[in-house]
Amino acid sequence: MGYTDADLERWAPEPDKRPGRTAFQRDRARVLHSAALRRLAGKTQVVTPGVDGEGEVGGTPASEGVAGGGGRTVTFADATPRTRLTHSLECAQVGRELGAALGCDPDLVEAACLAHDLGHPPFGHNGEQVLDELAAPCGGFEGNAQSLRLLTRLEPKRFTADGRPVGLNLTRAALDAATKYPWPRSGHPAGPDAAKFGVYPDDLPVFTWVREGVPAPRTCFEAQVMDWSDDVAYSVHDVEDGLHAGHLDPAMLLAGPERAEVLGVAAGRYAPGTAAAELADALDRLLAQEWWPHGYDGTAAAQARLKDATSQLIGRFCLAAEGATRAAYGTGPLSRYAAELIVPRAARLECAVLKAVADRFVIQRPDQARLRADQRVVLAELAEALTAGAPEGLDPQFRALHAAAADDAGRLRAVVDQIAALTDAAARRLHARLTG
Template identity: 40%
Template structure:
């Protein structure tokens, strides 16, 4: 049953460019499908989640991560009586703006773009779905509904000034009310992201040998899951034991979000989606106890995985790859592909900011693999220079 505070596709604020409705799909379903079929979504297949794409077939990429977030988001939204299609659309789009090499590439581009309005992957996602995708005859971008665009821009909460350049540019044309919270559906997408990465980063870190089963089994929430598996399946083979335990952690996080958020929604007194936007605080959250336990897990992952020596070594190299590529294209635009040279000719009259912004668009859109190959072609060397990432089990 749909809750009264769910976003109703029949009451959508519509699209920047009006279109006729579909006979078979709601406007939010169409948004989800347009995101799923976009070029930017396909490129996520070869973009880093934590490990650089070539380092192993079993590690998560931005694509597999986004699919997992979409699945978790639909589950939570369905349990809370929210619109599942809108939730999934925001979930699938939430990482579209990521650069090659994940947050490492984003940090490098943010430094490079500081003189030109900065760089932020959430804002870049808006730029992609409103401008850079060019599949349609009547408009640039995907012409998504206001609700989906709002969710992409604000799924992590209100966006306060100074706004990232890419977001500010679009918001002047189509006000996304950035100072309010997003819909409950977008809030679900944000929590689904937390659920997915906390769970799969533990799995990938174990596979990479960055920490041991014994260390993970001592973490809060995880220790209870391992104990439950050991009680039920005495002597279970190690690989199955791990999957059974982390599957329970996954389910526990989802259940906690549903229980806590359901209580918050009931206590809010909200009767419409707009009521939740103006409540002044998010309603889709973990309980305090689980939030505290997750803080311990995140600290463990930060120290032992995201800042592991083998990962940091690769991060240093790929940071230089992004910086080199940006500076090379900025100094010699003839090295860009023909279609991007044509685009640069159009924006050249608009000044340095738009030139730099377009080069950032090109570099940000690269996959890990293509960025490494381009760097090798333009700068010489041998890809990752002989660096070896984590061993694959």
């Protein structure tokens, strides 16, 4: 499939204990069995998973029903929003099938999809922003850079003969496929102000090894498949969760004010520079589909129709990318740096509009704003308490990193690593214990 011996190399050479498996099957298994992946079950995707420390489900008191956007009462049983784990599993299913259709190794793409969110801290992107501010003296925080750090250093799986941790010790191709942003902070090709980056300064040695011979700042083909699968999965499923939870009535998308707000969010956050008319056309294309879940009311028949709409949307977006890419590169297998994934503009704008729908009706709810403010206080106070008391309060793994650090920046990074590893509920429990 176009994979070389260099693609199959590992940072620390090791024999295969089970002959017959491919290197990428080993990579997939290592990510799937990692503690970091399991912890994603307790980390926020869009709304708080399960019953959190506030006794809330998705930011709503668990003992009460919710009057959703359509006036529908939602019971406790309905309130099962996706977590980072379920999102990662769904992303992996989408990516595996799309990658296989384009000729990538499916285990390689699935491993990348499973790994892409491992570094996200408690409380989702809200927590990521807080940790970035707190970690400024040691190079900041970014979920994607933290994922690389977990895969190559923090996840306890492999050590070298001299005791150096190498994380899961995945192949070069797997680490490259899991890297959405292959540059350090301020190294974004769009300019120094771009916020996303994929590696911290002290992880540059392994990053440089991963990127040997690669034309910077390109992402490999498998990483592009993973990235589009991520966009597809969360844009579609966040809208599905919003409908299930009663926060969104499809009829709102036909009303003037709400529709204008959605298009404004899309233009401001998800498709900058796009004219409102083009975004309106994208929304109208979706609303015109016979499978669109108009009139969703939570009944079994409506839920089945919504699930069909979810499948239709995922198929629509994946087939659009597959068709356009095949039209450009032909029918042969595509991998690594032999091709670029081509996603038609129409599909990207439809995806952007779906993201805006979830943003407007789920993320921007007043109760979620209050919850996020509280989460920021929890993380700031937790970081202050851990830094003041370190190494006390740190788990043994991070206590050892703190003790081995050569300077204050290294000690702060150990504290940040500890906080990033926590689930939402664990962050609240540790905060309560340390602050009283």
